[in-house]
Amino acid sequence: xxxxxxxxxxxxxxxxxxxxxxxxxxxxxxxxxxxxxxxxxxxxxxxxxxxxxxxxxxxxxxxxxxxxxxxxxxxxxxxxxxxxxxxxxxxxxxxxx
Numbered sequence: 001x002x003x004x005x006x007x008x009x010x011x012x013x014x015x016x017x018x019x020x021x022x023x024x025x026x027x028x029x030x031x032x033x034x035x036x037x038x039x040x041x042x043x044x045x046x047x048x049x050x051x052x053x054x055x056x057x058x059x060x061x062x063x064x065x066x067x068x069x070x071x072x073x074x075x076x077x078x079x080x081x082x083x084x085x086x087x088x089x090x091x092x093x094x095x096x097x
Contacts, residue, residue, distance in 0.1 A: 020027075
């Protein structure tokens with residue numbers, strides 16, 4: 001609050017008034033930003049973090065499944081080649097009779 005000195009007639013302001021008049025717009029902006037952050041942005045980021053973790057776990061599982069399927073494909077290829085050789089030998093054996 002401003003007070004007037006009786007002898008000099010000068011008005012002096014309290015520190016709070018000076019700070020409020022100087023930094024008021026900045027304080028309002030900061031308080032608004034912090035309020036918006038904690039009300040809407042922070043919960044959304046937390047939800048996205050949980051979603052990211054579940055998607056990351058899913059990607060790890062899909063990667064493992066991909067490796068398993070690649071191993072199965074190699075085994076099937078080997079089996080197909082072995083069966084083809086067996087059929088070829090059986091045909092040759094039948095033709096030789």
